[in-house]
Amino acid sequence: MEKLKxxxxxxxxxxxxxxxxxxxxxxxxxxxxxxxxxxGNGGPSASLYEIVSxxxxxxxxxPVMLRFPQILEARVVELNEAFAKAIRKYGYKGEYRGxxxxxxxxxxxxxxxxxxxxxxxxxxxxxxxKAELALILAQDTHKEALIACNGFKDDDFIRLALMGKKLGKxxxxxLEKFAELGRVMRLAAELGVEPQIGIRYKLKAKGSGQWAxxxxxxxxxxxxxxxxxxxxxxxAGAGMLGSIAMLHxxxxxxxxxxxxxxxxxxxxxxTYVQLRKLGAxxxxxxxxxxxxxxxxxxxxxxYASSNYSLGEYAEDLVYVTQEVCEAHNEPHPHLVTESxxxxxxxxxxxxxxxxxxxxxxxxxxxxxxxxAHPIVKDMYDLTKSISAKNYREVYHDAFSDxxxxxxxxxxxLVSLRDRANAESLFYQIARKTLKLALELDYPADELExxxxxxxxxxxxxxxxxxxxxxxWAIKQMFPIVPLNRLDERPTRExxxxxxxxxxxxxxxxxxxxxxxxNTLPVHEIRPKEPYYLGVFLTGAYQDVLGxxxxxxxxxxxxxxxxxxxxxxxxxxxxxxxxxxxxxxxGYEEGELAESVEKLVRSSxxxxxxxxxxxxxxxxxxxxxxxxxx
Numbered sequence: 001m002e003k004l005k006x007x008x009x010x011x012x013x014x015x016x017x018x019x020x021x022x023x024x025x026x027x028x029x030x031x032x033x034x035x036x037x038x039x040g041n042g043g044p045s046a047s048l049y050e051i052v053s054x055x056x057x058x059x060x061x062x063p064v065m066l067r068f069p070q071i072l073e074a075r076v077v078e079l080n081e082a083f084a085k086a087i088r089k090y091g092y093k094g095e096y097r098g099x100x101x102x103x104x105x106x107x108x109x110x111x112x113x114x115x116x117x118x119x120x121x122x123x124x125x126x127x128x129x130k131a132e133l134a135l136i137l138a139q140d141t142h143k144e145a146l147i148a149c150n151g152f153k154d155d156d157f158i159r160l161a162l163m164g165k166k167l168g169k170x171x172x173x174x175l176e177k178f179a180e181l182g183r184v185m186r187l188a189a190e191l192g193v194e195p196q197i198g199i200r201y202k203l204k205a206k207g208s209g210q211w212a213x214x215x216x217x218x219x220x221x222x223x224x225x226x227x228x229x230x231x232x233x234x235x236a237g238a239g240m241l242g243s244i245a246m247l248h249x250x251x252x253x254x255x256x257x258x259x260x261x262x263x264x265x266x267x268x269x270x271t272y273v274q275l276r277k278l279g280a281x282x283x284x285x286x287x288x289x290x291x292x293x294x295x296x297x298x299x300x301x302x303y304a305s306s307n308y309s310l311g312e313y314a315e316d317l318v319y320v321t322q323e324v325c326e327a328h329n330e331p332h333p334h335l336v337t338e339s340x341x342x343x344x345x346x347x348x349x350x351x352x353x354x355x356x357x358x359x360x361x362x363x364x365x366x367x368x369x370x371x372a373h374p375i376v377k378d379m380y381d382l383t384k385s386i387s388a389k390n391y392r393e394v395y396h397d398a399f400s401d402x403x404x405x406x407x408x409x410x411x412x413l414v415s416l417r418d419r420a421n422a423e424s425l426f427y428q429i430a431r432k433t434l435k436l437a438l439e440l441d442y443p444a445d446e447l448e449x450x451x452x453x454x455x456x457x458x459x460x461x462x463x464x465x466x467x468x469x470x471x472w473a474i475k476q477m478f479p480i481v482p483l484n485r486l487d488e489r490p491t492r493e494x495x496x497x498x499x500x501x502x503x504x505x506x507x508x509x510x511x512x513x514x515x516x517x518n519t520l521p522v523h524e525i526r527p528k529e530p531y532y533l534g535v536f537l538t539g540a541y542q543d544v545l546g547x548x549x550x551x552x553x554x555x556x557x558x559x560x561x562x563x564x565x566x567x568x569x570x571x572x573x574x575x576x577x578x579x580x581x582x583x584x585x586g587y588e589e590g591e592l593a594e595s596v597e598k599l600v601r602s603s604x605x606x607x608x609x610x611x612x613x614x615x616x617x618x619x620x621x622x623x624x625x626x627x628x629x
Contacts, residue, residue, distance in 0.1 A: 007487065008487065009486060016486075017296070020296075020298070020299075021536070022346075022536070024037065024040040025037055025346050026536065031047075032486040032487030033047040034483050036071075038068050038074060046560070046567035047484075051569070052532055056530075062351060062461055063352050063353070063461055064557065067110075067559050069113045069559060070562065076118050076123060077121075079310065086315040086317075089315065090315075094332035094333050095335075096335050097122060097146050097284065098339065100338075100340055101126040102340075106135070109559055110539070114344075118142075124141060124145035124147055125139060125141065127148070133149060147164060153180055155183065158180075161173050165195065173198065176221040178223060185240065199244065200222045203222070203264050221250070232279070244281065246282065247272050247275055247285055254293065256300075256307060264287075266324060269325065272321075273324060273330045284333060286337075287321075289339060289341070291310070293346075295476070298514070304477045318335065345539045349536055350535040352461065353532055354458045354532075355461050355499075357525050360454055360455075361427045362424055362428045362454075363427075372421065375405055375408075375422070382429055388440075399426070454493070455494050457497050458497070458533075459497055463626075464500070465552075467538075468507070469541075472505075478536060482522065482523065492521070493521060496520070502549065551581045554575055554576045577624065578620055578621050578625050579621040592621070593617070600613060
């Protein structure tokens with residue numbers, strides 16, 4: 001038999017597609033440990049496994065979120081420099097004014113890091129609610145940095161925005177519907193503030209990917225062309241036409257196809273020049289969000305990917321806008337994009353520990369008694385006769401036998417032992433079938449589901465509903481990689497399940513360059529040796545969309561920086577205690593303890609048992625909501 005060549009770090013990178021999705025921020029080290037490289041492959045690195053091990057040594061529980069502020073800073077810089085380069089290339093006369101929509105991740109560390117990194121570029125922030133605007137106004141941003149107020153607004157939201165303008169902030173109130181215009185005009189007069197108004201135009205062009213249906217003529221937000229004309233006439237009549245500072249559009253989130261983006265840019269740029277011709281002195285052309293993250297590394301228009309680079313995105317937006325403006329002899333506007341996912345996705349890694357393995361039957365030997373059912377004996381014979389020539393026929397026979405035995409069992413004609421033996425034998429045949437099929441150049445299509453059927457289920461200490469809600473709700477895929485042993489060949493295939501009591505708490509769709517994998521290559525789990533998995537590109541939305549299903553609370557997080565001297569865990573934020581999560585549901589800790597204490601006092605427990613139970617109950621209320629050692 002030909003000896004397998006040594007499995008290397010390079011092999012691991014291709015197995016888990018690290019170079020394809022990591023954007024230079026992660027790599028496999030020669031020692032088989034996954035490394036973070038915040039400044040790119042040429043800069044300093046740190047082992048994620050060592051970081052997690054240090055946290056465990058400090059008594060920090062898992063799961064944990066690792067955050068790398070340097071990656072956030074790098075993404076802000078990359079975005080702004082990409083547009084600066086495109087502007088220089090085409091001789092564009094306007095400037096770029098990026099906006100970070102804080103709805104993507106409102107965590108303090110995220111917002112403050114983005115604001116700090118963006119200050120040299122006058123990179124601004126976008127609010128979609130009063131609460132978001134309140135935290136944005138407190139940030140130290142460049143005086144020319146935009147603060148865009150999107151979303152539906154009441155009087156208090158508009159007042160807060162107008163007062164921000166009065167305080168010297170570059171606030172633009174984006175009108176989402178025509179009815180908001182009169183309200184802004186009234187409150188601006190009341191406060192004595194000249195507003196900066198943005199009008200969201202309802203694009204006819206639609207995006208691609210998961211959120212394609214959120215755009216187009218049926219979109220939730222935006223003015224029709226008829227309403228834009230009415231708004232211009234209304235403002236002109238009030239002597240306020242000069243307050244129209246921005247034209248806004250939004251094609252959608254995670255737009256995977258660059259052709260759709262270019263189509264939308266051409267449409268909104270045409271609307272910009274038409275607004276200028278009507279006398280509106282629009283200065284900012286907001287092209288909205290949509291800059292995609294290549295989650296699976298395939299560089300395609302697949303919903304978890306994107307078929308363009310950041311540089312191509314910037315160049316296309318600049319070029320198309322310039323072409324339209326110059327065709328109509330109108331000035332180049334300042335270009336605005338609201339890129340959130342592309343800025344934050346890379347900076348955080350969810351670290352899970354495998355706490356148990358559930359294996360399908362078929363690995364154990366089967367010994368039949370003399371009175372075993374004839375069909376079970378037939379299946380036993382099939383395990384001995386399978387070969388490369390007949391594996392399909394044998395598998396079909398075994399499948400048919402298994403179904404027949406199930407029907408007989410339902411009628412009470414087969415014993416539980418016979419059914420158990422038949423199940424083990426079927427899985428033995430399935431394993432041999434898969435092994436033989438994978439040795440062929442063109443295995444039968446009907447065997448594609450066998451790998452998933454035979455996969456281990458790795459029980460991971462986390463809640464998918466709290467930490468990865470998009471993977472459950474919209475089947476979003478995230479790269480998942482073991483943090484060490486990457487210099488060893490993975491010999492098992494697995495799916496992941498969480499510790500919630502919900503059957504949907506599982507992860508069974510994994511990235512691939514050509515398809516969607518049903519399983520993840522993993523290593524044999526060794527007793528008493530931790531096995532950590534990193535879930536990557538989780539920095540956008542997952543932090544703020546998670547819910548408290550089963551009362552699993554927010555997990556702990558570590559803020560880590562990396563330099564030539566190594567790494568530093570700058571801050572650790574504890575995850576939620578049980579009592580905090582319980583109180584969010586309307587309960588009071590004191591009332592719960594009092595009710596339980598009454599129950600204990602009236603019970604038949606011994607005094608020692610009563611005291612012991614109350615101590616345990618009190619500990620659980622202040623304990624981590626996840627499994628602990």
